[in-house]
Amino acid sequence: MKVLVISDVHSNVWALREVLRAEQGFDLLVCAGDYVDYGIAPKETIALARSVPGAVLVQGNHDKLLTEIYDSGEYRTKKGHDFKWSHDNCLKMDGEDIEFLRALPIHQSFEADGVRYLVQHQYKSDYSTVECRFLFDQFWAEHAPAAPDGVRRCMIFGHSHRQAVHWLSGDRLWLNPGSVSYRRPDDPEKTAQYAVIENGEISLRQVPYDASAQLAAAKEYLAKDAMMETELQDFFFFFGNAKTSRDPLVRKESSK
Incomplete structure (x- = not known):
């Protein structure tokens, strides 16, 4: 089974199209949130993500933020140096887009090739990560079905825009596919980053796109x-x- 894992698309439909084109034939799409904000094509990005049958999709902090800004109506009054990309995105979306973002679950779990997966945008409200087996087991017990001893479990997080696989033990690891759209200020790498899991094996990948x-x-x-x-x-x-x-x-x- 081929699982395509993405996160932090941020209204960059051009980058998302390149990733989907590069990995045609995947069996399951998983996105760890943040479909919108800090990009210019929120409606097109949402539509493309929704068009993939059976996709595992969760809500990111920017997705939640934009529903709040949209509900407040502040995006209609912000002008000049008070105007942000979040306001730009709200002007481009409609009620159906907002309801899609609002209805996204915070976390989801699934199984592929005998491996159990838990998907959530971020571990906590900051940029911290699961750094020990105790915290891993605690988080898993609170958010996902129990797994038999020895069964590999993998948590999938986004949010940090930093592509990595972190092994805590032979059967516990977490994966961040990186951002489809952009890096953090200390990382000048500018491709669209993502991950592919095929027959349980993780491959970190990237593809250039037109920005x-x-x-x-x-x-x-x-x-x-x-x-x-x-x-x-x-x-x-x-x-x-x-x-x-x-x-x-x-x-x-x-x-x-």
Whole structure:
């Protein structure tokens, strides 16, 4: 069985399309949340994720945040330097998109090739991870069906955007497939990251994608002086050639 594991798509439908194209023929899609925010195509991203039959999908913190912003209506009143990508996304979504995000479960479990899996966007409300067998067993007992001794169990988390497999023992491990869309500011790697689990074996993979649409949107907002500076700086770093996510030369970048 081939399981395609993704996370943190962040409204980047171009990256998601490349991952799905690269891994055609998978049997199960698993996404550890954050379909929206910090990208420009939330509706298209949601539609593509929903189009995969039988996908295991859970809610991320940005998915929950956008339902709250949408419900508050604040995105309609934010202007200029108070405007964020979350507001941009809310303007592009409708009630059906929001209800999809709202209805997503916090965690799900499934079995493939004799391995038990638990999927949740983040371990806690911060960036901490499961670092010992005791915490692993405690978390599993609270969120997933019991498994017989010796049966391999794997937790799948997203949130950190850091691709990794962490082995706690022979039958306990956790996997982060990385972000389909972008890295953290200390990691300049810019491909779409994901993982494939085939016959129980984990492979960490990445594929390049075209980020020009994301960069063009940032340039347009910058030209109109219509978005918070730090939000634009992130885009020029993640999807352009800015040296850091807080590059003071971001305005010069917009003319390239």
